[in-house]
Amino acid sequence: MRDDQVLRGVDLVRSFGDGETRSFALREVSIELGRGELALLMGPSGSGKSTLLAVISGLLEPDSGRVFSQPGDVEVDIWKMTTRQREQFRLRHCGFIFQGYNLFPALNARQQLEIVLKWGDGASSRDPRERADEMLGLLGLAKKARLLPSQLSGGEKQRVAIGRALIKNPQLVFADEPTSALDWAHGEQVIELLRIAAHERGATILVVSHDQRIVPFVDTVFHLEDGRMTDSEPVHAPRDAAVHR
Ligand code: ADP
Numbered sequence: 001m002r003d004d005q006v007l008r009g010v011d012l013v014r015s016f017g018d019g020e021t022r023s024f025a026l027r028e029v030s031i032e033l034g035r036g037e038l039a040l041l042m043g044p045s046g047s048g049k050s051t052l053l054a055v056i057s058g059l060l061e062p063d064s065g066r067v068f069s070q071p072g073d074v075e076v077d078i079w080k081m082t083t084r085q086r087e088q089f090r091l092r093h094c095g096f097i098f099q100g101y102n103l104f105p106a107l108n109a110r111q112q113l114e115i116v117l118k119w120g121d122g123a124s125s126r127d128p129r130e131r132a133d134e135m136l137g138l139l140g141l142a143k144k145a146r147l148l149p150s151q152l153s154g155g156e157k158q159r160v161a162i163g164r165a166l167i168k169n170p171q172l173v174f175a176d177e178p179t180s181a182l183d184w185a186h187g188e189q190v191i192e193l194l195r196i197a198a199h200e201r202g203a204t205i206l207v208v209s210h211d212q213r214i215v216p217f218v219d220t221v222f223h224l225e226d227g228r229m230t231d232s233e234p235v236h237a238p239r240d241a242a243v244h245r
Pocket residue numbers: 016017023024025043044045046047048049050051052
């Protein structure tokens with residue numbers, strides 16, 4: 001076990017259906033991520049990527065195996081917690097970016113971000129509106145602040161959803177195909193934001209994608225095939241130790 005580990009999945013098994021129709025999406029998958037690590041999970045369609053992301057982020061219970069997470073000083077065993085504890089954990093420590101954007105239809109782009117800051121704990125001392133506008137600026141959406149989801153393009157909605165996931169500076173970020181609706185210029189912007197979150201703020205980020213263009217930007221690439229981890233490799237030499245390790 002590495003000494004900076006923040007997220008660890010051990011021997012994860014998850015199947016769907018039962019009897020004759022039972023099929024395995026994950027067959028004893030193990031994975032480890034460290035503080036400040038930006039990792040990419042690749043693999044063919046149906047190989048279990050979304051299932052692994054859901055299991056390791058506390059959204060989908062595995063048949064067997066364990067998930068340990070240590071965003072702060074204390075390590076927790078995600079699937080031993082109560083449902084309510086797990087919800088609290090996710091709210092406090094996790095940011096999610098999913099393929100469907102799940103934006104509120106009646107809120108404009110700025111409000112989608114503001115509401116995250118106003119809700120629950122971690123309410124900030126700084127003006128939520130100011131922070132929302134700053135994030136919209138980073139995402140190239142400064143001029144779209146007052147538009148509703150119905151008035152935004154697919155790529156713009158995806159960027160709002162990404163802003164919403166990152167604005168509270170979560171320690172753990174889970175992203176399923178975050179660049180799928182984006183042209184490369186905007187996709188690169190999004191990866192850059194994820195890189196900053198990981199390398200400058202120490203967030204641990206797992207991105208599912210089959211977009212090869214992301215590879216040069218990440219620290220580690222994991223490969224899943226038919227529910228098994230086939231390969232994992234650091235893409236670059238380890239970064240300067242002073243940054244976060
Ligand atoms: P990927 O994200 O790599 O495309 P998934 O994790 O979505 O793959 O799916 C892995 C396998 O599990 C696939 O064979 C898929 O059909 C199956 N699967 C995923 N979710 C469900 C579900 N809710 N019910 C039944 N089968 C599912």
